[in-house]
Amino acid sequence: MTKHEKAPQFSRRSILKAGGALVVSVGTPVGFDTVLGIGEAFAQGAKPPLTPDQLSSYIAVNANGTISAFFGKMDMGQGVFVAIGQMVAEELDVPFKAVTVIMGDTATSVNQGGASGSTGIQMGGKQMRVAAAEARRVLVEMAAAKLSIPADQLTVTNGVVHGKSDPSKNATYAELIGGRYFNVQLDWNKQMGNPLYAPGKAQPKNPKDHKIVGQPIPREDIAPKVYAQEDFCTDVKVPDMVHGRMIRPAIAGAVPVKVDESSIKDIPGAQVVWEKGFLGVVADKEWDAIKASQALKVEWSDVKAPFPDQTALYDHIRKAPVRKREIGGKEAGNVDEAFKTAARVIEHEYEWPFQSHACMGPACALVEIKNGNVTCWTGSQKPHFVRNGIAATIGVPVENVRSIWVVGPGSYGRSDADDAAMDAAVLAKAVGKPVRVQYTRDQATGWDPKGPASVHRARAAIDAAGNVVAYEFHSKGFSRIDVNTTGGKPEDTLAGHFRGIELKSGDNFGVPAESYEFVNKRMSWETIPPLLDRASPLRGAHLRDPVGPQIHFASESFMDELAAMLNVDPVEFRLRHVKDPRDIAVLKAAAEKAGWQTRPSPRKDQTGSKVSGRGIAYSQRNGTRCAIVAEVDIDRTTGRIWGRKFTVAHDCGQVINPDGLKHTIEGNIVQGLSRTLWEEVKFDAKNVTSVDWMTYPILDIMETPQTIEVVIINRPEVAPTGAGEPSMRPLSAAIANAIFDATGVRIRRVPFSPDRVKQALS
Amino acid sequence: MARINLDVNGKVHTIDADPDMPLLYALRNDLGLNNPHFGCGLAQCGACTVHLDGQPIRSCVTPVSAVGGAKVVTLAGLGTPEKPHPLQKAYVEEQVPQCGYCINGWIMTAASLLSRNKKPTDAEIKDALTGLKCRCGTHMGIMRAVKRASEMMG
Numbered sequence: 001m002t003k004h005e006k007a008p009q010f011s012r013r014s015i016l017k018a019g020g021a022l023v024v025s026v027g028t029p030v031g032f033d034t035v036l037g038i039g040e041a042f043a044q045g046a047k048p049p050l051t052p053d054q055l056s057s058y059i060a061v062n063a064n065g066t067i068s069a070f071f072g073k074m075d076m077g078q079g080v081f082v083a084i085g086q087m088v089a090e091e092l093d094v095p096f097k098a099v100t101v102i103m104g105d106t107a108t109s110v111n112q113g114g115a116s117g118s119t120g121i122q123m124g125g126k127q128m129r130v131a132a133a134e135a136r137r138v139l140v141e142m143a144a145a146k147l148s149i150p151a152d153q154l155t156v157t158n159g160v161v162h163g164k165s166d167p168s169k170n171a172t173y174a175e176l177i178g179g180r181y182f183n184v185q186l187d188w189n190k191q192m193g194n195p196l197y198a199p200g201k202a203q204p205k206n207p208k209d210h211k212i213v214g215q216p217i218p219r220e221d222i223a224p225k226v227y228a229q230e231d232f233c234t235d236v237k238v239p240d241m242v243h244g245r246m247i248r249p250a251i252a253g254a255v256p257v258k259v260d261e262s263s264i265k266d267i268p269g270a271q272v273v274w275e276k277g278f279l280g281v282v283a284d285k286e287w288d289a290i291k292a293s294q295a296l297k298v299e300w301s302d303v304k305a306p307f308p309d310q311t312a313l314y315d316h317i318r319k320a321p322v323r324k325r326e327i328g329g330k331e332a333g334n335v336d337e338a339f340k341t342a343a344r345v346i347e348h349e350y351e352w353p354f355q356s357h358a359c360m361g362p363a364c365a366l367v368e369i370k371n372g373n374v375t376c377w378t379g380s381q382k383p384h385f386v387r388n389g390i391a392a393t394i395g396v397p398v399e400n401v402r403s404i405w406v407v408g409p410g411s412y413g414r415s416d417a418d419d420a421a422m423d424a425a426v427l428a429k430a431v432g433k434p435v436r437v438q439y440t441r442d443q444a445t446g447w448d449p450k451g452p453a454s455v456h457r458a459r460a461a462i463d464a465a466g467n468v469v470a471y472e473f474h475s476k477g478f479s480r481i482d483v484n485t486t487g488g489k490p491e492d493t494l495a496g497h498f499r500g501i502e503l504k505s506g507d508n509f510g511v512p513a514e515s516y517e518f519v520n521k522r523m524s525w526e527t528i529p530p531l532l533d534r535a536s537p538l539r540g541a542h543l544r545d546p547v548g549p550q551i552h553f554a555s556e557s558f559m560d561e562l563a564a565m566l567n568v569d570p571v572e573f574r575l576r577h578v579k580d581p582r583d584i585a586v587l588k589a590a591a592e593k594a595g596w597q598t599r600p601s602p603r604k605d606q607t608g609s610k611v612s613g614r615g616i617a618y619s620q621r622n623g624t625r626c627a628i629v630a631e632v633d634i635d636r637t638t639g640r641i642w643g644r645k646f647t648v649a650h651d652c653g654q655v656i657n658p659d660g661l662k663h664t665i666e667g668n669i670v671q672g673l674s675r676t677l678w679e680e681v682k683f684d685a686k687n688v689t690s691v692d693w694m695t696y697p698i699l700d701i702m703e704t705p706q707t708i709e710v711v712i713i714n715r716p717e718v719a720p721t722g723a724g725e726p727s728m729r730p731l732s733a734a735i736a737n738a739i740f741d742a743t744g745v746r747i748r749r750v751p752f753s754p755d756r757v758k759q760a761l762s
Numbered sequence: 763m764a765r766i767n768l769d770v771n772g773k774v775h776t777i778d779a780d781p782d783m784p785l786l787y788a789l790r791n792d793l794g795l796n797n798p799h800f801g802c803g804l805a806q807c808g809a810c811t812v813h814l815d816g817q818p819i820r821s822c823v824t825p826v827s828a829v830g831g832a833k834v835v836t837l838a839g840l841g842t843p844e845k846p847h848p849l850q851k852a853y854v855e856e857q858v859p860q861c862g863y864c865i866n867g868w869i870m871t872a873a874s875l876l877s878r879n880k881k882p883t884d885a886e887i888k889d890a891l892t893g894l895k896c897r898c899g900t901h902m903g904i905m906r907a908v909k910r911a912s913e914m915m916g
Binding site: 076077078079218219222223225226227228229230231232234235285286287291358359360361362407408409410411412438440441659663666667668669670671672673674692693694698699700701702704705708 | 780783784787790795796797799800801802803836837838841843846850853854858859861862863865869887888889891893894896899900903904
């Protein structure tokens with residue numbers, strides 16, 4: 001049995017069966033006397049509405065006593081669903097194997113925000129934990145009524161409620177409610193998405209009593225993938241389905257003015273769907289759809305090429321009008337005054353390029369419209385919002401739309417998946433058949449929403465005794481929400497833009513997350529307008545740890561520059577100023593595990609073309625702390641960097657599954673290494689020119705680190721926080737600091753591609 | 763359109779197809795084998811990799827008419843849970859993939875390597891696998907799994 005299952009049918013009854021929840025279905029006669037016998041208040045045959053305030057929206061006990069956990073977030077391949085299963089099993093006192101986590105389907109789960117901001121466990125798990133605890137409480141009360149034993153004299157072992165003193169007096173979960181629904185109201189905070197929280201009366205267990213939480217239980221979704229038994233969203237097929245392909249303009253901003261349908265008349269079933277800037281083709285066969293998309297003759301509007309010269313990108317950012325400015329937190333002391341009286345001022349700027357999600361496969365979605373009901377199979381990590389987006393995009397009531405997440409070709413934020421879902425919906429409505437659309441490689445890399453480019457300025461005031469008396473950090477860049485982090489509104493997707501809706505770019509950036517204490521300290525950001533007001537291949541959006549790598553590349557590089565200027569060891573410098581005890585603990589743990597030699601950077605004992613160095617960087621992220629020691633080798637002749645060894649100290653509070661956590665951190669490090677060394681979206685005046693793996697290179701297997709050492713600091717007493725992104729955050733700075741240690745040269749612009757490194761070293 | 767015979771995973775199929783159509787679409791759509799994936803259509807990533815007479819090839823750029831009588835083996839044909847290829851077993855034991863979309867490239871290419879070199883060094887593994895893409899960054903796990911599979915093969 002796979003631990004997460006997906007429901008292939010539309011009706012609620014079949015969903016429950018397919019989902020493994022053999023709950024008495026709607027319309028089936030229920031043994032009502034039995035229900036009354038065990039407490040009508042708790043159990044019923046008809047399912048309560050799928051609302052956040054119902055226990056049945058999260059937990060069901062199946063007829064055979066197994067548990068279905070309906071999770072309104074989902075796992076993007078980091079094993080979150082295993083952790084959720086562990087938390088639910090723990091609270092319910094059932095074996096881990098008894099729990100099936102069913103996720104990402106709008107027909108079976110409430111909107112817990114989808115995969116978002118590393119909150120799968122932090123917020124999604126928090127809710128599933130209290131729901132499971134409440135289910136256990138209710139089941140014990142039901143048993144108390146049935147067995148005529150006070151609830152406080154009962155306990156639960158493996159799904160059997162029994163007397164503490166007389167285990168022979170017992171009732172199984174299956175006997176108590178198996179096959180029927182909970183009818184229990186939760187205390188919902190009226191929030192949807194990530195902040196949704198709806199506890200019951202029960203308190204979750206004390207962490208010291210945890211037996212399943214904390215175990216390295218493996219993922220069960222890997223075998224089906226390795227034996228080619230699991231469908232990806234690209235593999236879903238329905239009867240009468242046709243294939244769609246989208247056609248994008250060569251010059252961003254152009255729209256079709258003439259489409260010659262006769263140019264594809266010989267291709268079987270080929271049909272054009274054209275609405276303002278929206279242009280796609282469908283055909284019965286996928287290869288025919290591809291040929292049609294290539295053969296279709298299109299005349300495009302004559303527009304001015306919208307983008308600046310890429311070599312002037314950072315100057316553009318510096319000079320661009322500021323749309324919004326925000327101070328992060330509260331200014332400490334009086335920064336401006338402190339700089340006036342400083343003995344010395346050190347100031348540097350750092351630059352980060354646009355980066356692409358560049359998912360392993362181009363996004364794919366399938367939309368079927370049948371009798372007014374719309375079903376979308378999508379790889380989007382936020383299917384509940386896709387549901388809203390489709391309803392708004394094609395004008396159907398939201399309750400008629402079902403969106404089902406099926407594992408896609410990677411997902412690291414607001415990728416092209418949401419756009420593909422909307423395109424499929426528009427095509428399906430236009431042609432009256434189910435349409436599966438998959439993007440091309442150049443559309444996937446060229447037209448996905450981009451991690452925003454930015455410039456960061458850091459400066460510090462030093463007094464005559466060599467103390468840092470003031471610190472200022474400022475970011476200026478494109479917004480991380482030119483399009484929102486979900487596809488929930490037409491203004492946030494390409495289908496909306498191409499059909500005439502303007503981009504409604506929001507403003508958000510961020511400031512460093514750390515606990516450096518300086519008497520005078522100010523951190524701020526500014527956002528600038530997007531380069532194009534709609535359908536832009538350079539629209540800013542969330543890419544794994546939105547703006548975190550950018551900001552902390554700059555801030556943690558700068559801390560290293562300060563330490564070097566003051567001739568202080570980089571770990572020692574941080575420990576002097578960092579105040580949070582958990583921050584100090586990760587810094588010390590990483591340094592100790594890496595065998596850090598205390599001395600200032602750079603090292604001065606190397607000659608020749610091959611040199612090596614070590615660097616440290618650290619940051620927080622929504623409660624999680626991470627410090628990384630990078631050890632890198634540099635070939636001065638070729639400019640090539642090898643991230644040889646990384647030592648990562650990670651504290652995300654209580655660890656639910658150490659094995660999943662370790663794999664998640666490894667993925668962060670390698671993807672972060674790729675973004676640091678190689679990744680930069682190239683563009684010319686007309687369009688993005690990074691359109692495949694040659695023009696958007698990522699880390700190769702040749703460059704795999706020799707070692708990634710993970711030190712997990714487990715704090716069972718601290719509520720778990722996220723791990724999906726925090727270790728990517730300080731990585732770039734750790735590498736930059738190691739390059740400086742090895743060479744004495746500071747590189748302040750990502751990526752550290754061989755050309756740039758060579759140039760910097762020459 | 764042409765009638766084309768394809769020997770896939772030990773079974774011969776006949777399809778009607780455009781001779782220029784890449785093998786990938788024949789496998790996925792005509793034969794219903796979902797496991798080779800479309801990643802780039804440019805032979806740059808490996809997500810579509812299958813064996814042609816034991817050699818890893820990129821089915822996204824191989825015209826279906828060029829296959830001829832060669833034996834095609836996909837990931838599904840490499841092994842089963844009951845009779846796994848050592849690489850498949852190692853992949854599960856090492857918990858390698860994140861999204862898993864890239865699996866075909868790594869396993870099919872590594873299987874070819876291990877068939878001619880049962881005890882590759884790290885450098886030989888990397889040499890054989892260079893150019894394949896994994897966007898999730900599971901490179902560490904891939905290296906561990908190939909080495910584990912190599913050990914299993916004795």
